[in-house]
Amino acid sequence: MSGSSRRVAVVLGARGMLGSELLRRAPKGLEVFGVAREEADVSRLDSLRDYFRRVQPAIVVNAAAYTAVDAAEQDRAAAFRVNSDGARNGALAAREVGARFLHVSTDFVFDGKATRPYGEFAAPNPQGAYAESKHAGELAVAAAGGDWQIVRTQWVFGARGKHFVGAIARAAAERDRLTVVADQRGCPTCTHDLAPEIWRIAEEAPAGLYHASSMGECTWHELACEIVKLLGRATRVDPITTEDWNRMKPGSAPRPAYSVLEKLHLERTIGCHMPHWKDALAGFIRRGDQ
Numbered sequence: 001m002s003g004s005s006r007r008v009a010v011v012l013g014a015r016g017m018l019g020s021e022l023l024r025r026a027p028k029g030l031e032v033f034g035v036a037r038e039e040a041d042v043s044r045l046d047s048l049r050d051y052f053r054r055v056q057p058a059i060v061v062n063a064a065a066y067t068a069v070d071a072a073e074q075d076r077a078a079a080f081r082v083n084s085d086g087a088r089n090g091a092l093a094a095r096e097v098g099a100r101f102l103h104v105s106t107d108f109v110f111d112g113k114a115t116r117p118y119g120e121f122a123a124p125n126p127q128g129a130y131a132e133s134k135h136a137g138e139l140a141v142a143a144a145g146g147d148w149q150i151v152r153t154q155w156v157f158g159a160r161g162k163h164f165v166g167a168i169a170r171a172a173a174e175r176d177r178l179t180v181v182a183d184q185r186g187c188p189t190c191t192h193d194l195a196p197e198i199w200r201i202a203e204e205a206p207a208g209l210y211h212a213s214s215m216g217e218c219t220w221h222e223l224a225c226e227i228v229k230l231l232g233r234a235t236r237v238d239p240i241t242t243e244d245w246n247r248m249k250p251g252s253a254p255r256p257a258y259s260v261l262e263k264l265h266l267e268r269t270i271g272c273h274m275p276h277w278k279d280a281l282a283g284f285i286r287r288g289d290q
C-alpha cells in the first residue's frame with residue numbers, strides 16, 4: 001500500500017475526541033490513516049499486525065482508549081483490555097514494522113497529593129481502575145521496547161466528543177444555577193492545540209516521556225466560571241467540594257486533587273507550543289466548537 005516516497009502515519013482511536021482532531025490536523029508530508037475499532041481492535045494483537053503490515057506506517061499514534069472513568073470501577077477488565085493490553089499490542093505491532101509508537105496517557109497516573117506541577121519523572125501512584133489501567137499501559141509500552149513516546153495530557157476538550165466544557169455550556173443554557181467542584185486543580189487542554197503538538201512530538205522529538213497540556217492551572221469551578229463568562233450567560237456557579245460531589249454521585253472513581261503537568265521535557269527538546277488555557281478556551285468558544 002505504501003510507496004517509497006511517502007511517510008505513512010496511523011491514528012488508532014480515530015473516531016474519538018482527540019483521534020478525530022489528530023486526523024483533521026494531520027501534518028503536510030504525512031499520509032495519515034485514521035483507524036476505528038472495526039478496522040483494528042487494539043485489544044487484538046493480530047488485528048493490529050495485519051493492519052500495520054498492510055500500510056507500513058512510520059508513525060503510529062495511539063489515541064484509542066477506554067475512557068469511561070467511573071464505569072471502569074465496575075468493569076476493570078474492560079479498561080485493562082484496552083488501556084493496558086491495547087497499549088502493549090500497539091507498541092509490539094509498531095515495533096515489528098519499525099514504526100515509532102506514540103501513546104497518549106493521562107495526568108490520572110498521579111495521586112494528586114502534590115502542590116506543584118508534576119514533572120515527567122515524578123513517581124506515578126494511580127488511584128482507581130481507569131488510572132491503574134492507563135499506568136499499566138505506560139509500563140507496557142516502555143517494556144515493549146522499540147521507538148516509543150508517551151505523551152501525558154489532561155482535562156481535554158474538543159470539537160467532538162463529551163467533555164466538561166460542552167456539559168457546562170449546555171447546562172448554563174438551561175439552568176440559572178450550577179454547582180461545580182472547586183477543590184481539584186488541573187489544566188484544561190483543547191484538542192485544537194494538543195493535536196498539532198502531538199504531531200510535532202511524533203515527528204521531531206526524541207523517544208521518551210512527555211507532558212503536553214495548556215499553560216496555567218485552575219479548578220473545575222474556575223473553568224466553569226470562565227465558560228459562563230465567555231458565553232455571556234448570567235448563570236450562577238456555586239463551588240462544592242469533591243466530598244459533596246461524591247455524596248451526590250456515589251460510586252464515582254477517585255480523581256487527583258492536584259494534577260497540573262509540568263512540561264519540562266517538551267520545553268528542553270523541541271519547545272512547548274501550548275497556549276494558556278484561557279486563550280485556548282476563548283478560541284474554542286469563538287469558533288463555536290462547544
Ligand SMILES: NC(=O)c1ccc[n+]([C@@H]2O[C@H](COP(=O)([O-])OP(=O)(O)OC[C@H]3O[C@@H](n4cnc5c(N)ncnc54)[C@H](OP(=O)(O)O)[C@@H]3O)[C@@H](O)[C@H]2O)c1
Nearest residue numbers: 013015016017018037041042064065067104106153154156
Ligand atoms: N478526555 C480527557 O479528558 C483525557 C485526559 C487525559 C488523557 N486522555 C487520554 O487521551 C486519549 C484520547 O482520549 P479521548 O478523550 O479522545 O477518548 P475518546 O473520545 O473516548 O476516544 C477513544 C477512542 O478509542 C476507541 N477505542 C476504544 N476501544 C477500542 C479498541 N478496543 N480498539 C480500537 N479503538 C478503541 C473508541 O472507539 P469507539 O468510538 O468505537 O468507542 C474511541 O473512538 C486517551 O488515551 C485518554 O486516556 C484523555
